[in-house]
Amino acid sequence: MDVLQKSVVTPLQPVLKPIVEALPQPVHDAIISLISAPCHKALVLDLNLVEDSACTSLAISKALGIAIVGxxxxxxxxxxxxxxxxxxxxxxxxxxxxxxxxxxxxxxxxxxxxxxxxxxxxxxxxxxxxxxxxxxxxxxxxxxxxxxxxxxxxxxxxxxxxxxxxxxxxxxxxxxxxxxxxxxxxxxxxxxxxxxxxxxxxxxxxxxxxxxxxxxxxxxxxxxxxxxxxxxxxxxxxxxxxxxxxxxxxxxxYWNSPAPKQKTASSAKIAEKPVPTSSFAQSSSASPRPGSKTPTTRRRG
Known part of the structure; x- marks a missing residue:
């Protein structure tokens, strides 16, 4: 925090001070309710991150908490x-x-x-x-x-x-x-x-x-x-x-792995249903029963 204070916050104080002073009172009240009045004075009004390390840790925690909720x-x-x-x-x-x-x-x-x-x-x-x-x-x-x-x-x-x-x-x-x-x-x-x-x-x-x-x-x-x-x-x-x-x-x-396909009830039924063969195939594959008469081309005189 010392490095951040010296290299960033302190050089920017002339710019940040007017912005902080221009904040409406409800904003200051909200900050006080989150981090307490002493921490509000040290971090917001005085723009001092190293004066109280506990205040800095609390402010970071509150900011993270609000970000997580959001x-x-x-x-x-x-x-x-x-x-x-x-x-x-x-x-x-x-x-x-x-x-x-x-x-x-x-x-x-x-x-x-x-x-x-x-x-x-x-x-x-x-x-x-x-x-x-x-x-x-x-x-x-x-x-x-x-x-x-x-x-x-x-x-x-x-x-x-x-x-x-x-x-x-x-x-x-x-x-x-x-x-x-x-x-x-x-x-x-x-x-x-x-x-x-x-x-x-x-x-x-x-x-x-x-x-x-x-x-x-x-x-x-x-x-x-x-x-x-x-x-x-x-x-x-x-x-x-x-x-x-x-x-x-x-x-x-598994970033580049293909997505697994989910089987639905309808697709499962279709998969389980046997595929019927054509009537022509059934008739052609069936053999005649023993003793049964078969068609003949013999002409009767």
Whole structure:
């Protein structure tokens, strides 16, 4: 930070000072609510990055958190569009998205109940919504519409139980669930890793989503270390990053592999249906029964 302060910030202070002073008060209030008044004075008003290293780390953490929340609004939109355009769920594991949805809902509820800063968990709600949409599309394109409707109903019931009726699940039980959420988050990656390995390609899996998840999980480790003193949350992000790294490596390895084709119910029936032979071939290949009369060209006199 010393180098950045001396080489960039200090020379630009004559230019940056009028810009900072021209900012409206609501902007200053928003910054104060994020990083506190002392850090606002040191970093924004005084433009000093080295006066308080804790303030600098907190500001970086808040910026990363806000960026993650913002990016999460569209992180899986390419995956959704890819499924819709191809009308195929080849290479995409429903089990992976179902487990991840469960993990995200638990983490969201746990963070809300403990009053953690929104910048440290806000993306969980947005990603969970996109996961549900992907899960529905995967089941629908696999010809399992009833299962898709059941999946939505189960998610709705879980949201009500975890977020809107805290009498059903007390704080201690919520802590146990969060411990399990870390395991679910890890387990959610395993079906997708296995599906890619089994198919020998990534199919309809979106590279944009995979690599954004990788960088997002790495950033979440930093923001959690800076703002949340909770080992349950931290260990979950560390484990998630490790498996996201494997998914990213698979994406690179199978980059030029052809997409695996998904067999539909109609194509399976066509494949199983025997091809009928022509009547001419049947009649020509059939041999006369023993003792039966055969046609003759002999003329009767």
């Amino acid at each position: 990016a999460s609004a569209v992180v899986k939109v390419p995956q959704i569009l890819k499924l819709i355009n191809s009308r195929s769920s080849a290479g995409v594991s429903f089990a992976s998205y179902a487990l991840e949805t469960a993990s995200l809902l638990i983490t969201l509820s746990y963070s809300v109940r403990n009053g953690f800063p929104f910048s440290t968990f806000g993306e969980t709600a947005l990603i969970a919504i996109q996961d549900v949409a992907i899960g529905v599309l995967v089941l629908t394109f696999a010809g399992r519409s009833v299962a898709a409707a059941t999946f939505v109903a189960i998610v709705a019931a879980a949201v009500y139980a975890l977020l809107f009726d805290q009498n059903l699940i007390d704080g201690q039980t919520m802590a146990y669930l969060q411990t399990g959420a870390g395991a679910l988050g890890v387990a959610s990656k395993l079906p997708q890793i296995y599906a890619i390995w089994k198919e020998g390609g990534t199919g309809q899996l979106s590279a944009f989503a995979v690599f954004n998840y990788l960088f997002g999980s790495l950033s979440r480790i930093f923001t959690t270390l800076q703002e949340v003193e909770d080992k349950l949350i931290l260990y979950g992000f560390i484990a998630g990053f490790s498996l996201n790294l494997i998914l990213a490596a698979q994406m690179v390895y």
